[in-house]
Amino acid sequence: MVKNNSIPSRWKIEMKKIAKKTNLQVTFSKRRSGLFKKASELCTLCGVDVAIIVFSPAGKVFSFGHPHVESTIDRFLTRNPSIHNLNAHCNVVEAHRDANIRELNARLAQLVDILEVEKRKGQALDEVREAGRKQWWWQATINELGLSELQQLRNALEELKINVGKQADLLQAAVETRNCWPFLAPNGVETSGLGSEGNEVNASSGITQMYTFDPNLYFGF
């Protein structure tokens, strides 16, 4: 891909008030959320109380607080960390609620993190599924592969063929052994078919899914 080298610092912006209204609005929104995220991380990592108040260019107020904005401001204004009047007036119930908020905030942060991981997994899986759906899609990509990649792919499939043969033989042996005592598990406990007969399985389609893999996933192309 060719970059426009005539503009070396396209992404660097001057540290002065943004002139263009729309850009300012977008930047404000992005940076405000970035600021709140940083604050939330500071709370989580260091277990401290934080309050942030931001007025938008339009005068709208945004705030962030842990455990909440008011109590932190109050603590700041009274300069009395240990006895702040909030707890003096509102008692056990309030404490419970504070705990709830802390818990919710923590859970939320945790969830966001997990979600990120899961989403990445999900994307990869989507690729696998896509590969399975378009059965022969990857075949079409062969023409786009370089020689060395093709050779690697061929070698890999050859090896797969051999190994799969071994596995099939092993299974053959297992099946034959089992044939003598069809309903007796190795541990000697009698077992039934467990309703597996009703479970229709199309083996071919299952297998098809297996080898119509996406080369990108398995060969790092």
Added chain:
Amino acid sequence: MVKNNSIPSRWKIEMKKIAKKTNLQVTFSKRRSGLFKKASELCTLCGVDVAIIVFSPAGKVFSFGHPHVESTIDRFLTRNPSIHNLNAHCNVVEAHRDANIRELNARLAQLVDILEVEKRKGQALDEVREAGRKQWWWQATINELGLSELQQLRNALEELKINVGKQADLLQAAVETRNCWPFLAPNGVETSGLGSEGNEVNASSGITQMYTFDPNLYFGF
């Protein structure tokens, strides 16, 4: 340069409270100044008013404000006039807190929903990956399979063996064709190696991942 791959993310830290006191103190100090810097940039770029209050782990207070902490807090409190009245104070705080809780709960519910979907995708992928990691795990499960399942598995693998052989032959043909014009793609455009030489690929391990699949995924056991 050789990196220590056994520690893939030396610089990544878990998003939870830092256990080691000294590390926590250093991180708090660094991140606090980072937070204030971000806030100052937001003020400069967008010309907005901001106030930040942070209590250190030791209870010491740090603050940032533009134009001043007090004035911004005052502007915030003025929007909630009754906050200076102690009796009303709790009500306002409670109202805010209730709103916060509602918002958090809503966000949480939403996240849980999304997470469920993503997790389902992720789990399936995990199983595939797990199957790849524990190379022969599924072999151990053979002993626990019923006769009919074993037969289905055997048939499936036999079919796979045949089909893979066909694929390998197809690839052989493709490679041979390419051998005549190693650097000429079918569309007639000349192509280079595109740096694929530097891309070390262990084909066997990739393939191993393919056929050490989890029977549960492909045969519905």
Added chain:
DNA sequence: AGATCTATAGTTAGACT
């Protein structure tokens, strides 16, 4: 108005000083 993408700029954990 908001989401996504890409490439660059900026932040930071841990090791040292």
Added chain:
DNA sequence: TAGTCTAACTATAGATC
């Protein structure tokens, strides 16, 4: 306690949809 360094991670401007 605070500054420096480096490699890695994160934020984000601008474009696009």
